[in-house]
Amino acid sequence: MDQTFLRRIGTIARALDSISNIEFKEIDLARGQYLYLSRITENPGITQMQLSELLCVDKTTTNRAINRLVEREIIVKQTDPINRKNQRLYSSKKGQILYETLSRESDYSTQVALQGLKPDEVEQINVLLDKVTQNVVQDWKSVKKGKVRLY
Numbered sequence: 001m002d003q004t005f006l007r008r009i010g011t012i013a014r015a016l017d018s019i020s021n022i023e024f025k026e027i028d029l030a031r032g033q034y035l036y037l038s039r040i041t042e043n044p045g046i047t048q049m050q051l052s053e054l055l056c057v058d059k060t061t062t063n064r065a066i067n068r069l070v071e072r073e074i075i076v077k078q079t080d081p082i083n084r085k086n087q088r089l090y091s092s093k094k095g096q097i098l099y100e101t102l103s104r105e106s107d108y109s110t111q112v113a114l115q116g117l118k119p120d121e122v123e124q125i126n127v128l129l130d131k132v133t134q135n136v137v138q139d140w141k142s143v144k145k146g147k148v149r150l151y
Contacts, residue, residue: 009132016109027101033074034102036065040075041091041099047080048087056140074098 021031029037039054040046046054052062066089069075074095080086091099114122143149 012113019109020105023105024102027098028072029074029098030068033065033069036062036069037074037091037095037099038102038106040069040089041095044090045088048089051089053141056137058144069095 017032020034024034035055036051039051043050043054048059048062048066051066052059055062066075066077070077072094073092076090076092077087078090080088117125139149
């Protein structure tokens with residue numbers, strides 16, 4: 001089976017992550033914190049569990065990142081009035097200002113990545129990547145629940 005496409009996706013992800021970590025040092029965001037800030041800003045009131053699933057990372061990693069962002073007053077936690085066990089996550093004023101930079105960077109990176117592609121090619125990539133993402137996320141959730149993959 002040709003594994004080239006997964007390697008290419010990995011290369012793209014690592015390159016963009018590396019660029020972001022270098023550039024976002026200037027705005028005082030540590031490694032990977034931009035992911036958490038972006039998703040919280042885009043999904044106001046998201047819970048830690050929902051955020052972990054959205055990013056496909058374990059709860060411990062998410063908790064550590066959230067605590068750092070709360071300490072730095074980039075995001076805020078608010079107790080859910082319906083289920084007091086849940087903490088809802090929101091971007092603070094400082095976080096919203098930082099997010100504007102993250103959003104511009106994302107737009108720029110998307111523009112660079114899609115250079116030379118026609119609109120129908122971009123749509124085709126999006127449709128195919130949605131299918132691949134659904135497959136991989138479903139597999140990730142199964143493994144997290146203890147399923148042993150047979151290969």
